[in-house]
Amino acid sequence: MKHFFSVGLSVVFAISSLLGCGKKLGEDRLPRPSARIASASQNFPGIMMITNPKICTATLVGRYTLLTAAHCVNQANGPITIQTPRGPQQSSEFMVLGSGVEGDPYDLALVYLPSPLLSEQEVLSMASGVNPGDNVLVVGYGCASSEALNSAGIKRLGSNMVSDVNEFIEVSTPGIQIKAVAGPENRAGVCFGDSGGPLLKQVGNRWMVVGVVHGAYNDGPGQVSQFVNLNDSHNRTFVSQYVR
Template sequence: MNLLSCGILVFLMCLKGRHCILPFTGGIGIYRPSYPHYHHPHPHHHHHPPPHHPPSTSGCGGLVRVQASHGGFVFTSPGYPTTYAPFSYCRWFFYTEREGGRLLVQCPVFDVEVSSPCSSGSYLALHDPLTRRDVWYCGNQGPQNEASTSNYLTVTFRGGGLGGAGRRGVYCTVSVLSYIPTIPPPTPSPSLCRVITGCGRRGTNTRIVGGTDASLHEFPWMALVLIPDGFCGGALINDRFVLTVAHCVEERVLPNNSLPTVVLGEHERSTPQETTNTLVLQAVRVWPHEDYQSGGSKDNDIALVELASLVSLDTVYPSIAPICPPSAIVSDGGLAVTAIGWGFTSVPGNRADVLQKVELVTVPLDQCQDRFQEGTVTNNMICAAAPGKDSCFDDSGSPLMTKVGNHWEVVGLVSFGPSICAQENTTGVYTKVSNYLSWIQNKVGRARTCPPV
């Protein structure tokens, strides 16, 4: 999500207009937001051990399966509780086979030499394969409640050239932490939807309009769609389906019949600790629009992701709720809309860790068409812009929304845009959801939703 004018030219080498190589760390990304950041294991291998790795030079470490029923696994620095030797090295590859499980690292004893940066001397390092995030610890500040974002976690201990120099080293545990809420849900009602809200009712907003960070669960329909080489956004529309764009789930993005994983109730991608209501659900099927042309026209860029498990709409959890479909044809220009996503906040720059929001206004279609090559922008699209504001790389599939009365409706999905985000006389282009209501209804069938509030 680009909230500031970038002002820097981005050179894109696009393959058939969809997949682009960006001049940033990470390699290949999907045009608009599927730029790689998350790496999610193939769904059919999600609960198998990672591939073989060389053993640690000190003889410790190795591949470890952590079982939830055994209370966790203890690992220590070499020689603990006595000091560790110079250049000692251990690497553990932890995993759990528990469905939806994550791994929690806690180090009640942490005493290694201080280095600046930590990676230059003795350290304990955590590597999350899903987010590709690395964190180094040294001195007396070790991980206390550091959680992975998938069922894999790599932990490395390294002793510096001076060894422990009289320090004790580390004593840590790895245990299984589940995404499943620990608070039992209320007894569901077979005939009523959510007690507090129907579709499109957002959470409490503690920030002013035009801010950058969304409040915790301000947009409870927002979905993080994990694909093998990155992630996209999406919007929960009922108890079974997430709406996203076709270029995020087409065959060349999901090869060998692989399927995405959907995270609901997410807010800050790097930590699970801001909420107990995050749900991770496997997809059982994806439905790209039949008239979407992979690598060709950007028309009909819409898709549905069918979830393996039903999402309860009867509980009072504020973190997960569907958004309403559009109730009317979107006006051709001048409509106040809001876009959300975890995409880039500037170019060059970084992806957002906390969910971002940005206020935009729809642009008349003829004006938008003049800003792109002839035939690129069709009647199946909406354009939106604001000075210095835009959606950007890694926002693909995220909803463009408008408020109608007391509820919110999804009117568009982030599809594509110019290579330079948020520049003067440029607009983001969004799939026009109202043109696909019949198509959506035919696919979702009798999936359960809630009426607007």
């Protein structure tokens, strides 16, 4: 049975679909888990923490625009606080594509900034998509484990390999349940607070956004993280049309 959870984190805890090309990869075709866990990182200043009321993660995709999940902002009860490299800023302007409910493949939102935060070089562009077997990075401000929710608010980074592309892009983290970006550094997944964060793929010498954290579900002794697929025509059009 799949037990699904979205991974925005409430502050009270301390702080038409595109089918994938290729077949789902079994554990025997995925990297052997490293003994090291996903670690804190100062890379990617364009990936920031947002709150209201949940802790979530967002990505700078335009000089004035952050990309995140709809379920991170669609219940906002005031301005969204953005923890930027220059200090906290607030925004009351955002646009959502989907409802953000469980299983929504259009769980996307754009949050608009009153002024540019960073240089054009820190803006992350969208890539054209992924296939099973592609190497990716997971970046977010979520907790290190479901038993340590107060560890949210620290940017963590880990790698993984795409295991499946269906309505969502999926990556698998073995041997844990709802405890990942923690987990093995080469098989990282998502945890509470990572919602809205990016799935990154290297294209040439650039890291580009291919997905946005929607949620995760337990699968046997491990966890499968799901990312909204930015190669879906509805999702790509939404971002391209409304980015500023």
